[in-house]
Amino acid sequence: MKKHLTNIFSPESGNTVMFAFDHGYFMGSVSGLERLDLLIPSLIDHVDVLMATRGALRTCVKPNFRKGIALRVSAGSSMLNDDLSHELVSVDIEEAIRMNADCLAVQTFIGADGQLSSIDNLSRAINAGARYSIPTLGVIAVGKDMERTDRYFKLATRIVAELGAHIIKTYYCDKFEEIVAACPVPIVVAGGKKLPEKEALTMAYRSMQGGARGLDMGRNIFQSNHPTVMADAIGKIVHHKFTDKEAWEYFSEKTKS
Numbered sequence: 001m002k003k004h005l006t007n008i009f010s011p012e013s014g015n016t017v018m019f020a021f022d023h024g025y026f027m028g029s030v031s032g033l034e035r036l037d038l039l040i041p042s043l044i045d046h047v048d049v050l051m052a053t054r055g056a057l058r059t060c061v062k063p064n065f066r067k068g069i070a071l072r073v074s075a076g077s078s079m080l081n082d083d084l085s086h087e088l089v090s091v092d093i094e095e096a097i098r099m100n101a102d103c104l105a106v107q108t109f110i111g112a113d114g115q116l117s118s119i120d121n122l123s124r125a126i127n128a129g130a131r132y133s134i135p136t137l138g139v140i141a142v143g144k145d146m147e148r149t150d151r152y153f154k155l156a157t158r159i160v161a162e163l164g165a166h167i168i169k170t171y172y173c174d175k176f177e178e179i180v181a182a183c184p185v186p187i188v189v190a191g192g193k194k195l196p197e198k199e200a201l202t203m204a205y206r207s208m209q210g211g212a213r214g215l216d217m218g219r220n221i222f223q224s225n226h227p228t229v230m231a232d233a234i235g236k237i238v239h240h241k242f243t244d245k246e247a248w249e250y251f252s253e254k255t256k257s
């Protein structure tokens with residue numbers, strides 16, 4: 001398990017830049033992810049971990065890929081459903097091992113209609129992963145009617161940690177440091193909807209200042225006009241202690257025409 005965690009968290013900085021492009025598992029093709037076969041090879045050198053579905057990994061990641069893999073193993077709804085919270089475990093553990101997964105990513109809908117099934121999914125993944133020393137990444141999902149407050153994230157992250165997730169992905173919010181302090185396992189922060197790059201870098205910086213162990217970012221990288229530079233700028237904050245101002249200067253310098 002330590003080896004898998006070392007594939008995720010850099011032994012030098014202790015932190016990680018995860019690139020999430022698993023959106024297709026319920027959104028289909030989203031803007032910026034139309035050509036995974038072109039985008040993913042261009043980003044591989046700029047991030048530490050790919051977070052993806054098995055279908056995307058099989059089709060656009062070469063077998064000589066040596067970095068971390070966070071394999072999305074829950075599914076069950078689509079953008080056509082009002083309630084996204086009903087999922088199941090869609091990838092079995094032997095397949096995850098064949099895919100060289102360094103962690104199993106499971107969506108968890110605390111407080112939603114599908115809470116029971118998502119806790120069942122999370123528990124199944126943790127139990128199966130434990131048999132083969134593969135960690136589980138609990139992804140805190142926020143339904144459209146759910147509050148994005150420190151109170152909610154503190155509750156959800158703590159529940160998912162207590163159930164045995166080894167890493168938790170959640171959103172940045174006010175009083176983020178209190179969420180990190182109350183969570184006994186590493187937290188990585190989701191990017192969320194596309195922001196102007198400067199704002200996304202500030203969010204990344206504040207997350208790291210608040211105690212996050214990295215970012216697990218999708219749209220704020222792949223919907224940028226400069227995805228590789230954006231990934232590098234995030235990496236400067238995550239691994240090299242850049243401030244948001246320094247990272248923005250780096251981004252601006254690299255993208256000026």
Ligand code: 5RP
Pocket residue numbers: 020021022023051107139140141169190191192193216217218219220
């Ligand atoms: C869904 C996920 C996705 O991986 C994640 O939301 C995608 O990243 P971003 O929000 O940064 O586009 O975990 O809950």
